[in-house]
Amino acid sequence: MKLSNNSLALAAAFAGLLGGTAARAAQTMPSGSTVGQAGLLAEAAADKKIEKHACKGLNSCKGQGGGDKKQWGKNECKGKGACATDGSKPKM
Amino acid sequence: MRFTQVQRQMAAALMQRLGPGDRLARRSATGHDVDVAAIIKPNSLLSARERLEIYSRAYWFRLLDAIRDDFPGLAAVLGQRAFEGLARAYLADCPSRSYTLRDLGSRLARWLAAHPEYGARNPRLAIDMARLEWAHIVAFDGPAGKVLDPEHLLELKPGLRLGLQPYISLLELQYPVDEMRVAINTSGHAPRRVVDQTRIHLAVHRAGLSVYYRRLTLPESRLLRSLRAGWPVEEAIGRCFRDSSGESEEMLAKLRAWFAAWSEFGWLTVREANGERSRP
Numbered sequence: 001m002k003l004s005n006n007s008l009a010l011a012a013a014f015a016g017l018l019g020g021t022a023a024r025a026a027q028t029m030p031s032g033s034t035v036g037q038a039g040l041l042a043e044a045a046a047d048k049k050i051e052k053h054a055c056k057g058l059n060s061c062k063g064q065g066g067g068d069k070k071q072w073g074k075n076e077c078k079g080k081g082a083c084a085t086d087g088s089k090p091k092m
Numbered sequence: 093m094r095f096t097q098v099q100r101q102m103a104a105a106l107m108q109r110l111g112p113g114d115r116l117a118r119r120s121a122t123g124h125d126v127d128v129a130a131i132i133k134p135n136s137l138l139s140a141r142e143r144l145e146i147y148s149r150a151y152w153f154r155l156l157d158a159i160r161d162d163f164p165g166l167a168a169v170l171g172q173r174a175f176e177g178l179a180r181a182y183l184a185d186c187p188s189r190s191y192t193l194r195d196l197g198s199r200l201a202r203w204l205a206a207h208p209e210y211g212a213r214n215p216r217l218a219i220d221m222a223r224l225e226w227a228h229i230v231a232f233d234g235p236a237g238k239v240l241d242p243e244h245l246l247e248l249k250p251g252l253r254l255g256l257q258p259y260i261s262l263l264e265l266q267y268p269v270d271e272m273r274v275a276i277n278t279s280g281h282a283p284r285r286v287v288d289q290t291r292i293h294l295a296v297h298r299a300g301l302s303v304y305y306r307r308l309t310l311p312e313s314r315l316l317r318s319l320r321a322g323w324p325v326e327e328a329i330g331r332c333f334r335d336s337s338g339e340s341e342e343m344l345a346k347l348r349a350w351f352a353a354w355s356e357f358g359w360l361t362v363r364e365a366n367g368e369r370s371r372p
Contacts, residue, residue, distance in 0.1 A: 007250075009329045012344040014248050016351030017360070021242050024356045037353050038299045039306030040274050042228060 093130065101131045106148045109184050114152070116145040155183055158193040162229060163200065165221045165273040168282040170212045178210040194233065197226055217287065220265045224273055224305070227261035227296035231303045234259030237361035244362055255361035256320040261296045262313055270294055270305035299357060312350055322363070 111117035134140045167175040201222040208215035293313035295306045318328035
């Protein structure tokens with residue numbers, strides 16, 4: 001380490017800490033410059049069209065693409081009996 | 093039979109690995125015959141086994157769908173057929189242990205490192221992608237610690253110890269999978285050209301409700317790791333620049349910029365047990 005004085009390094013760190021913390025406290029969202037420093041945007045909030053695994057346990061697969069082959073993609077299988085286990089046919 | 097016993101047997105039967113042709117296995121993983129008739133009745137159209145099989149297959153196909161949803165980059169790198177083979181083998185070895193499907197892939201990167209035969213032509217690349225994609229999930233909805241506020245800075249002193257948000261993953265990777273993952277997210281497939289090996293340091297984090305991959309320099313990564321490990325700020329800085337040959341002014345400017353950015357992102361937290369390091 002070439003820093004001649006550790007206290008200089010500590011002062012620099014604390015200066016950054018104070019500046020960044022104050023900037024954060026002064027705003028509700030990260031500033032434009034901070035967003036630029038955040039890195040590659042991997043997933044924007046708007047990309048979340050549906051909650052991951054949203055239908056688990058809720059018995060509501062509407063919009064998730066379930067049901068039998070005839071109903072795949074129609075997203076209206078809830079309550080149609082396509083998942084019935086008693087061998088009955090779905091109501092038409 | 094008590095109802096709780098029926099529930100346990102039903103769960104065990106549903107969650108046992110599917111047999112050939114994705115049919116309900118005759119024997120459980122422990123080698124016992126599955127007594128389907130004891131827990132479910134047949135009807136005029138379906139046998140007890142056939143009725144149970146519907147739910148067992150639904151369970152496993154749901155898990156496979158969830159893994160595919162969470163690891164699109166890995167699926168693109170391996171190809172769909174290889175990915176499906178990997179997912180089935182992984183789920184057989186590491187079945188769900190959590191109430192939520194969110195945790196399903198938590199052991200995938202480690203499992204893949206122990207089973208490189210599932211990594212297709214480039215297991216190292218596949219492992220890197222699996223690590224990144226699990227970090228992505230953690231960044232998306234992992235818990236947050238108490239962010240450092242101005243009042244916490246009233247007593248700044250050399251022995252100050254800071255924490256790092258638990259949802260941030262610091263990764264050292266052999267391939268630029270950050271750029272690959274973003275490209276895959278946009279185009280839906282892996283780049284056709286051969287990806288060159290490039291060592292990168294990455295922080296996977298969130299800002300607002302969005303997930304970001306931020307490249308780090310080696311000293312920056314080292315400093316963040318030291319802070320997370322519980323080193324006092326002063327000592328962490330010393331560890332970070334121990335091999336550096338840069339000029340002092342440049343280092344001071346970097347330190348100032350790093351701490352400013354980290355605190356503005358909300359990465360730094362109050363360290364509750366403001367004492368011992370978690371790791372030496």
